[in-house]
Amino acid sequence: MTTYPVYSPIRNHAEELAKAEAGVDQLDLERVDRWYPKFHIASNGGWINDPNGLCRYKGRWHVYYQLHPYGTQWGPMHWGHVSSADMVSWRRDPIAMAPSLEEDKDGVFSGSAVVDDQGKLRFYYTGHRWNNGRNDADGQWQVQMLADAIDDDAIKLEKRGMVIDCPREKVDSHFRDPKVWKQDGVWHLIHGVSTADHRGQIWDYTSKDMVNWTFQNVLFDDPNPDVFMLECPDFFPLKDKNGDTKWVIVFSAMGSKAKGYMNRNENNAGYMIGTWKPGEAFKPETEFRLLDCGANYYAPQSFEADGRRIMYGWMSPFSENAPMQSDGWCGQMTLPRECYLGEDDDLHTVPVPEIDKLRINTFEHVARPIEANEETLIDEDAEAVEIELNIDLKDTTAERAGLKVHATPDGSCTYVAYDAQAATVVVDRLAAARGDRGYRAARLTDEELSADELKLRVYVDRGSVEVYVNDGRHVLSSYSYPSEGKRAVKLSAESGVLAVNKLTLHDMKSIGLE
Numbered sequence: 344m345t346t347y348p349v350y351s352p353i354r355n356h357a358e359e360l361a362k363a364e365a366g367v368d369q370l371d372l373e374r375v376d377r378w379y380p381k382f383h384i385a386s387n388g389g390w391i392n393d394p395n396g397l398c399r400y401k402g403r404w405h406v407y408y409q410l411h412p413y414g415t416q417w418g419p420m421h422w423g424h425v426s427s428a429d430m431v432s433w434r435r436d437p438i439a440m441a442p443s444l445e446e447d448k449d450g451v452f453s454g455s456a457v458v459d460d461q462g463k464l465r466f467y468y469t470g471h472r473w474n475n476g477r478n479d480a481d482g483q484w485q486v487q488m489l490a491d492a493i494d495d496d497a498i499k500l501e502k503r504g505m506v507i508d509c510p511r512e513k514v515d516s517h518f519r520d521p522k523v524w525k526q527d528g529v530w531h532l533i534h535g536v537s538t539a540d541h542r543g544q545i546w547d548y549t550s551k552d553m554v555n556w557t558f559q560n561v562l563f564d565d566p567n568p569d570v571f572m573l574e575c576p577d578f579f580p581l582k583d584k585n586g587d588t589k590w591v592i593v594f595s596a597m598g599s600k601a602k603g604y605m606n607r608n609e610n611n612a613g614y615m616i617g618t619w620k621p622g623e624a625f626k627p628e629t630e631f632r633l634l635d636c637g638a639n640y641y642a643p644q645s646f647e648a649d650g651r652r653i654m655y656g657w658m659s660p661f662s663e664n665a666p667m668q669s670d671g672w673c674g675q676m677t678l679p680r681e682c683y684l685g686e687d688d689d690l691h692t693v694p695v696p697e698i699d700k701l702r703i704n705t706f707e708h709v710a711r712p713i714e715a716n717e718e719t720l721i722d723e724d725a726e727a728v729e730i731e732l733n734i735d736l737k738d739t740t741a742e743r744a745g746l747k748v749h750a751t752p753d754g755s756c757t758y759v760a761y762d763a764q765a766a767t768v769v770v771d772r773l774a775a776a777r778g779d780r781g782y783r784a785a786r787l788t789d790e791e792l793s794a795d796e797l798k799l800r801v802y803v804d805r806g807s808v809e810v811y812v813n814d815g816r817h818v819l820s821s822y823s824y825p826s827e828g829k830r831a832v833k834l835s836a837e838s839g840v841l842a843v844n845k846l847t848l849h850d851m852k853s854i855g856l857e
């Protein structure tokens with residue numbers, strides 16, 4: 344019988360970390376900042392994907408992330424790290440993990456953080472190996488690993504080794520992304536699996552000592568036959584409006600097909616709400632719903648702190664070559680969002696209130712209507728702003744109306760609009776100078792459509808747009824690459840009047856990672 348953890352170093356970790364730092368520094372030297380975020384987390388150089396190891400520990404907020412330090416495309420995965428005392432201003436910490444063990448030699452893949460009974464911070468992640476040592480042609484061998492923080496700032500992580508091997512005869516290569524929490528005195532670890540017959544599942548293990556894990560049961564078996572893998576599973580309780588506990592299961596599904604407004608991205612991250620008893624499968628009470636309807640959203644992870652359930656997602660570029668890849672960096676996180684169940688019994692996600700502290704100048708505009716087929720300039724040059732726009736639905740007759748952002752002198756822009764005909768809010772990049780030109784839409788409910796107003800909060804960073812509709816009932820996150828020159832904000836109304844209840848602009852300051 345194997346005794347866990349299995350620890351098999353093949354490279355000097357400290358040396359690998361130093362090489363990775365040098366790799367990022369090199370890219371940082373040549374980085375171009377035209378689309379580099381001011382108030383979103385990104386690496387100072389290189390490629391990033393999923394948020395990892397999210398936690399609040401000994402007074403600091405920590406965001407680790409998947410990092411390829413040697414290029415702006417996906418590659419051998421490391422863990423980058425930033426931290427903050429207040430979620431407003433952030434510090435760049437040293438790269439936390441690099442491939443160095445036999446089990447993680449081709450990648451330190453995604454994972455999560457958890458505080459043990461002694462108050463120590465521990466990390467579970469996936470060790471990744473290509474079967475042929477080079478690429479995916481012959482499949483991959485993925486196992487679950489443990490590492491511990493050894494200082495109060497969680498800067499230095501010590502790898503402990505493998506704690507769960509892969510039963511390879513039951514699995515089609517994909518076996519990854521552990522998430523750990525304690526439930527009724529027992530530790531649970533869940534991760535995503537592609538079964539031997541190519542179905543997406545989430546498996547649940549239990550443990551008393553956080554090292555020896557016993558397979559418990561299949562927590563969730565995706566009914567969608569197109570879905571072959573559930574990446575980055577997450578699972579947490581939330582109280583509903585009656586004070587009853589519901590469980591929310593979150594995963595990033597590979598393989599789903601686009602239908603109508605659903606699943607338009609290459610892979611799609613979403614959730615289901617239901618109930619759960621330890622030892623049993625999750626019982627969904629809803630269908631699969633998207634967490635974010637934008638063109639660039641994937642691999643979210645949540646954590647609990649101060650009684651809040653907070654979630655970061657990765658703004659995945661999906662279709663490469665993404666314009667930022669020629670600028671020395673690629674990828675950013677969404678804003679941190681608090682998750683809660685609304686009066687409508689659905690999941691809402693809103694920026695945490697700390698984000699309001701990034702506002703520096705505030706401009707309240709007189710709420711004047713925009714006449715049919717007119718446009719009005721709101722801000723001549725908005726590099727990093729939050730815009731609050733409340734549309735008066737009773738008096739608006741426009742077919743489509745809203746905000747043109749990143750509007751440059753060459754006529755290109757990204758359009759954030761209320762589409763009255765389609766009953767949606769859209770982020771439309773048809774007029775974008777660069778990058779993907781598709782649009783994405785969030786469908787409004789009958790209740791939202793018959794309300795007096797529609798509330799939009801639009802965060803425009805140097806290379807992205809994040810739109811929160813009706814206090815986080817829907818969100819759309821998309822990259823948007825403005826062309827040269829000043830970046831204006833305009834209000835626009837098509838074929839009818841846009842009536843405005845409120846229009847406020849806030850300049851946003853940097854979170855300190857540029």
Ligand code: FRU
Nearest residue numbers: 409420452453519574575642
């Ligand atoms: C999701 C994902 C994870 C994996 C990581 C590798 O984007 O594919 O499943 O752990 O990224 O970088």
